[in-house]
Amino acid sequence: xxxxxxxxxxxxxxxxxxxxxxxxxxxxxxxxxxxxxxxxxxxxxxxxxxxxxxxxxxxxxxxxxxxxxxxxxxxxxxxxxxxxxxxxxxxxxxxxxxxxxxxxxxxxxxxxxxxxxxxxxxxxxxxxxxxxxxxxxxxxxxxxxxxxxxxxxxxxxxxxxxxxxxxxxxxxxxxxxxxxxxxxxxxxxxxxxxxxxxxxxxxxxxxxxxxxxxxxxxxxxxxxxxxxxxxxxxxxxxxxxxxxxxxxxxxxxxxxxxxxxxxxxxxxxxxxxxxxxxxxxxxxxxxxxxxxxxxxxxxxxxxxxxxxxxxxxxxxxxxxxxxxxxxxxxxxxxxxxxxxxxxxxxxxxxxxxxxxxxxxxxxxxxxxxxxxxxxxxxxxxxx
Amino acid sequence: xxxxxxxxxxxxxxxxxxxxxxxxxxxxxxxxxxxxxxxxxxxxxxxxxxxxxxxxxxxxxxxxxxxxxxxxxxxxxxxxxxxxxxxxxxxxxxxxxxxxxxxxxxxxxxxxxxxxxxxxxxxxxxxxxxxxxxxxxxxxxxxxxxxxxxxxxxxxxxxxxxxxxxxxxxxxxxxxxxxxxxxxxxxxxxxxxxxxxxxxxxxxxxxxxxxxxxxxxxxxxxxxxxxxxxxxxxxxxxxxxxxxxxxxxxxxxxxxxxxxxxxxxxxxxxxxxxxxxxxxxxxxxxxxxxxxxxxxxxxxxxxxxxxxxxxxxxxxxxxxxxxxxxxxxxxxxxxxxxxxxxxxxxxxxxxxxxxxxxxxxxxxxxxxxxxxxxxxxxxxxxx
Numbered sequence: 001x002x003x004x005x006x007x008x009x010x011x012x013x014x015x016x017x018x019x020x021x022x023x024x025x026x027x028x029x030x031x032x033x034x035x036x037x038x039x040x041x042x043x044x045x046x047x048x049x050x051x052x053x054x055x056x057x058x059x060x061x062x063x064x065x066x067x068x069x070x071x072x073x074x075x076x077x078x079x080x081x082x083x084x085x086x087x088x089x090x091x092x093x094x095x096x097x098x099x100x101x102x103x104x105x106x107x108x109x110x111x112x113x114x115x116x117x118x119x120x121x122x123x124x125x126x127x128x129x130x131x132x133x134x135x136x137x138x139x140x141x142x143x144x145x146x147x148x149x150x151x152x153x154x155x156x157x158x159x160x161x162x163x164x165x166x167x168x169x170x171x172x173x174x175x176x177x178x179x180x181x182x183x184x185x186x187x188x189x190x191x192x193x194x195x196x197x198x199x200x201x202x203x204x205x206x207x208x209x210x211x212x213x214x215x216x217x218x219x220x221x222x223x224x225x226x227x228x229x230x231x232x233x234x235x236x237x238x239x240x241x242x243x244x245x246x247x248x249x250x251x252x253x254x255x256x257x258x259x260x261x262x263x264x265x266x267x268x269x270x271x272x273x274x275x276x277x278x279x280x281x282x283x284x285x286x287x288x289x290x291x292x293x294x295x296x297x298x299x300x301x302x303x304x305x306x307x308x309x310x311x312x313x314x315x316x317x318x319x320x321x322x323x324x325x326x327x328x329x330x331x332x333x334x335x336x337x338x339x340x341x342x343x344x345x346x347x348x349x350x351x352x353x354x355x356x357x358x359x360x361x362x363x364x365x366x367x368x369x370x371x372x373x374x375x376x377x378x379x380x381x382x383x
Numbered sequence: 384x385x386x387x388x389x390x391x392x393x394x395x396x397x398x399x400x401x402x403x404x405x406x407x408x409x410x411x412x413x414x415x416x417x418x419x420x421x422x423x424x425x426x427x428x429x430x431x432x433x434x435x436x437x438x439x440x441x442x443x444x445x446x447x448x449x450x451x452x453x454x455x456x457x458x459x460x461x462x463x464x465x466x467x468x469x470x471x472x473x474x475x476x477x478x479x480x481x482x483x484x485x486x487x488x489x490x491x492x493x494x495x496x497x498x499x500x501x502x503x504x505x506x507x508x509x510x511x512x513x514x515x516x517x518x519x520x521x522x523x524x525x526x527x528x529x530x531x532x533x534x535x536x537x538x539x540x541x542x543x544x545x546x547x548x549x550x551x552x553x554x555x556x557x558x559x560x561x562x563x564x565x566x567x568x569x570x571x572x573x574x575x576x577x578x579x580x581x582x583x584x585x586x587x588x589x590x591x592x593x594x595x596x597x598x599x600x601x602x603x604x605x606x607x608x609x610x611x612x613x614x615x616x617x618x619x620x621x622x623x624x625x626x627x628x629x630x631x632x633x634x635x636x637x638x639x640x641x642x643x644x645x646x647x648x649x650x651x652x653x654x655x656x657x658x659x660x661x662x663x664x665x666x667x668x669x670x671x672x673x674x675x676x677x678x679x680x681x682x683x684x685x686x687x688x689x690x691x692x693x694x695x696x697x698x699x700x701x702x703x704x705x706x707x708x709x710x711x712x713x714x715x716x717x718x719x720x721x722x723x724x725x726x727x728x729x730x731x732x733x734x735x736x737x738x739x740x741x742x743x744x745x746x747x748x749x750x751x752x753x754x755x756x757x758x759x760x761x762x763x764x765x766x
Contacts (some may be wrong), residue, residue, distance in 0.1 A: 012688070025684060029691045034678045045572050045645030047674040051582050052691075052698045094680040094687065170556040177747065189428050199434050207748040210590035253662050262428030267755035268748055273662050278654070279636050280681055291430040295417045297477040298663055301408060304477065305395070308435075310411045315435045365590040365651055366558065372650035 001069035002086045011060030016071065016089060024095040032075050034092070051227065096259070102281040103241050103248065109143045111235040117325045118372060123150040129167055136167055137374035140367055143213075147342035148230050148335060154217055156331035161217035161358050162331045164334050169366020171212045173203070175266050182216065189262045191291055195223075195355075197348035198229045198291075202339050205287035206258035206294075208270040211361030212329040219332035222353030226334050228324035231343045233286030236317045237275050240310070247310030250303060251275045256287065259294035273300065274314065276340075285340040288318065318343060329357065332334035338364065384444030384452035385469045394443030399454065399472060399507040407478040411444045415458050418465040419476070485664040486624050486631065488586045493528045494618040499706045512550055514580070520757035523551055523750055526596075530725035531613050531718060537600055544600035544741050547585050547717050552749020553742035555594045557587070558649050565599065572645045574674055578606075578738075580731035581674075583614045583701050588670035589641035591653040591679075593722060600717035605736030611718065612709035614726045616669030620658050623693070630693030633686060634658045641670065642677035654681065657697065668723040671701065678711035701726060712740065721747065 004017035009027070023031075032055050033048075041321045042049055056077055063074040071084040122142030129151065131134040142149045154160040161179055165171055171178050185193040203214050216228070218302075241248035252275040260268040276285035292374060299307045317323065324345075329335065337344050339361070349355055387400040391408070400406045415438050416431075416628055418424075425432055439460055446457040454467040463702040471593050475671065488494075505525030512534070525532045536544040544562060554561050568576040583615035597610070635658040643651040659668035682690045700706065707728075714717065720727050722744070732738055 027687050028689065030687060033676075033691070042574060045574070047574050047643070047645060048676065049574070051673040051675075052695050053702065054694075058440075065744070079457055092678045092680055094678075094682060095684040098681055098683050103562075170558075172555065172746075173553040175553075175752070188599070191425060191428070191430050191432070207746075209595055209746060209748065212592055255661055261432060265756045266752050267759060268752045269664075270748075270754065271661070278638055279656050279660070280638055282638075282654075290434040291432075293416075293431065295475045295477075296413070298480050298481055299477060301478040302392070304410050304413060308410065308416070312435050312438075313442065319436065329493055362553075363592060365592065369558070369649050369651045370566065372652065373648045376650060 002071055002089070005062055005064045005066055005071060007061055011062060011076065014064060014073070018086060018090060022090065024089075024093040026089070027244055028059050028075070029055065031084070032059045034311065037082050038082065040082075050205060057364060065216045070351060070356060098280065100279055100281055102252065103238060103283045104281060105234060105283050108145060109234065111238060112146055112232050112325075113235055113323055114321065114325055117146070119152055121325065121327065122148070123152060125153040126151055126163060130304055133374055133380050137371065139380060140168055140371040140374070142274040143336055143338060144371060147232060147234070147338035150327070151334045151336070152332065154332045154334055158219065160219070160296050161215050161334055161360050163231070164215050164217065164336065165225075165360065165362045167300065168370040169362050172361040172363055174207070174211070174361060175263065179276045179358050182357040182359050183355060193351050198346050200324070200343035200345035201289040201291070201345055202230065202233070202287055202311070203289075204260070204339075205269075205272065205289045206260040206270050208272060210270075210272075210287065211287070211338060212338065212340050212364040213228060213296055213367060214339045214344070214359060215334055215336045215361040215362065216329070216357050216359045218329035218331055218357050220331050220354050220356040221329055223355045224351035224353070225347045226337040226349030226355045227326050227347045229324045229345045230335070230337060231286065231318055231323045231325075231345070233341050233343055236314065236323055237283060237286060239317050240314050244310060245288070246306065246312055248275065250299070250307045250310045252277050254299045254303070254307065255298050257294040257298070258287065258289065259290045260292050274311065286343070288314070288343055290315070295327065298340070340364070385449045385454055387470070388454060389450055390444055390447055394445060397444055397447060398457070401469060401473060402452075405474075407476040409472070409478070411442050411458070412438065414444070414456060414465075414467070415442045419467065419471070423465075426654065457555070462505070467642050472561035481663065483664055485635065485660055486621060486666045487664060488617060488666050490710065491528060492617065493514060493707075494621060495529055495615050496618055496706055497704065497708055502527070502710065504533055504710065505529060505531070506535060508536040509534055509546060509758050510536055516757055517534030517761065519550055520715040520754065523754040523757070526719055526721060526750060527754060529616070530615060533710070534717045534719070535715065537715045537717055539602050541741065542576040543601065543602070544598045544717055544743050547600065547719065548743065548745045551689045551753040552745050555744040557590070557594070557744060557747055558646065562741050565740040565742050566582050566738060578732050581729050583612065583707070583726035583728035584672040584674070585616070585670055585726055586672075587643070587651050587722075588655065588672050589643040589675050592657060593653075593655075593668070593670065595723050595747040596719060596722065596745040596750060597722045597727070597742060598717055598719045599712070599727070599740050599742045600744065601712035601714055603714050603737050603739040604712055606732040606738045607734035607736070608730045609738045610709050610711045610730045612707045612728045613718070613720060614701055614706045614708075614728070616671065616724050616726055617666055619697065619706055620666060620702050621667060623697050627693060627696060629689065630696055632659065633682070633690045633693045634697060635660050637686070637690065639670065639679050639680045641672065641675045643675050652677070657694065669726070671697070671726055723747070
């Protein structure tokens with residue numbers, strides 16, 4: 001509920017006060033572009049009907065008033081009155097200190113280590129997630145907050161992993177297929193298809209855009225070894241930043257290169273940093289894969305020694321058991337990782353048994369959209 | 384062919400000279416990590432078999448020699464000798480000035496305007512591209528260099544656009560389906576499905592990762608109007624930077640927000656800048672869509688007026704006919720755009736005819752991989 005509004009700077013700016021004591025300024029041009037009326041936004045699909053060029057360059061605010069706690073603004077020279085709910089304005093305040101330290105993440109992202117996560121692995125059953133929206137919502141929320149989750153109760157059969165993706169989004173098909181087999185092969189075109197251990201890594205950093213989600217489902221696992229583990233790349237990056245800010249700066253300030261050329265007709269190459277920050281310094285992605293790192297040629301010569309030291313230290317931290325959460329996938333279990341954040345690894349395996357996993361990629365846009373829609377429905381139902 | 388090698392800095396660095404007069408330094412740690420021997424890289428799939436932690440921290444170069452023009456290095460303390468071809472080293476030089484002005488792109492990216500492109504639209508026929516690798520290679524190279532191309536000779540039937548994607552990669556399925564209909568509807572959930580004109584835009588900026596390619600194929604087009612046009616976002620961004628460096632800086636330094644909530648169960652949201660630069664300042668993506676721009680809340684209050692002025696100026700330049708290349712898609716024609724660079728628009732249409740297009744998304748990883756493989760094959764065939 002709004003309690004006060006004043007016009008400043010000849011109508012270029014308004015200053016609002018809410019009943020809870022909060023206050024914030026907004027610009028006339030911003031308010032006009034974000035007007036909620038049905039001439040500005042399509043009532044059917046909420047898309048904006050106007051372009052920024054439809055807004056007069058000299059837009060300013062004339063009369064203002066508060067009615068039933070909400071804001072009413074009269075825009076000049078258009079002679080147009082628009083109403084803004086107090087709660088909508090409070091939810092879209094930008095008059096605050098937006099500058100943060102490089103490597104920040106928002107409060108919905110929870111970093112973890114072995115100590116905090118080994119006994120708290122987020123999990124759900126496939127049947128429950130498919131039939132109870134609140135179960136699915138909580139499982140998806142865990143993927144968003146922690147970057148991984150386990151799902152139990154899949155049929156131990158080929159293609160079952162698609163049922164996981166069907167819960168929230170769409171497969172990202174690649175040259176590996178809609179999904180791919182992960183088992184020891186005689187002439188593997190990828191080291192994943194051997195019984196070797198694999199260092200913690202993100203998948204396919206040589207792809208741009210990188211697949212942002214990966215699902216690995218287990219159909220059979222009776223070997224000795226072959227345990228899975230996950231490492232929170234955001235936790236490790238923060239640890240690197242804490243002990244070596246310059247190393248963090250180097251890995252985030254220069255692109256690495258990744259390449260995969262293991263099959264005929266495939267020459268996948270990317271140029272992206274190991275630690276990716278948004279333009280406002282937000283930590284948005286980790287790329288780490290010893291197998292596919294290509295020669296790094298975009299780091300200045302004078303920084304290369306320090307860059308390699310930082311890469312080595314980053315790798316050491318990733319291997320530190322204090323960051324590793326491990327589990328052995330049983331038949332009928334799957335796990336999902338946010339492939340822009342959480343690295344996964346497997347131990348070497350041997351013995352007379354069989355280890356048969358299937359993997360696939362998907363994307364976070366669909367997952368986060370489904371999560372947001374479920375959260376909105378639950379909130380609406382509670383109101 | 385190498386002519387000289389010297390060891391510097393107690394084995395930490397070597398300095399090479401080639402027969403053509405070029406010279407460059409390399410670091411011991413970099414060379415060791417990128418060694419080409421079959422203990423370091425898998426001969427079968429070329430993936431690296433070691434991690435950076437397998438390389439001794441005190442790696443240095445002992446003896447060096449040139450044999451048959453190539454380099455032979457002896458690494459200590461491993462007591463390991465590795466050979467590097469002179470050409471490979473020349474292709475991976477990083478001892479150069481890597482710092483460039485923000486907004487740079489590499490020499491394979493050609494910016495264009497109406498004047499340079501209206502009469503030089505890259506195009507190929509589907510049958511020729513499907514049967515002649517050199518035709519496909521040139522068409523894909525045009526998509527890489529210019530960010531768009533036309534394809535003729537599709538069957539004028541539903542689903543024909545999949546034949547275009549089959550040439551190079553994979554569909555990106557989304558909530559809109561594997562592909563979607565673009566025609567006027569009675570209750571559209573998207574303004575694309577009306578007969579309204581659409582300002583030049585990139586598709587789905589509310590998706591992260593954004594679809595990096597879009598194909599639009601025409602099955603029927605007998606209306607008045609409805610012409611398609613494309614605008615090179617990289618050219619427009621460069622023009623903005625030229626006339627208003629501070630505006631370019633603002634649009635590339637702060638994230639925008641995009642949102643689509645036009646269907647039940649769909650709440651797609653992203654936070655990415657309108658002009659995206661890599662960490663080394665490379666111009667890597669444009670996002671521009673008046674319909675789905677959400678309230679921008681990550682720009683500092685004191686910068687918001689200037690940010691909106693820059694956004695407006697960017698929009699004016701995008702609307703400038705000097706940047707617009709236009710064509711009318713006929714039945715059996717399709718065009719592809721690099722959705723991270725080239726905006727597309729359509730004019731409003733009317734009349735008694737019918738306009739039926741189908742659209743789909745795909746990704747650049749597959750396209751660029753196919754292009755690189757074709758280029759390599761052609762090069763090998765010529766050698």
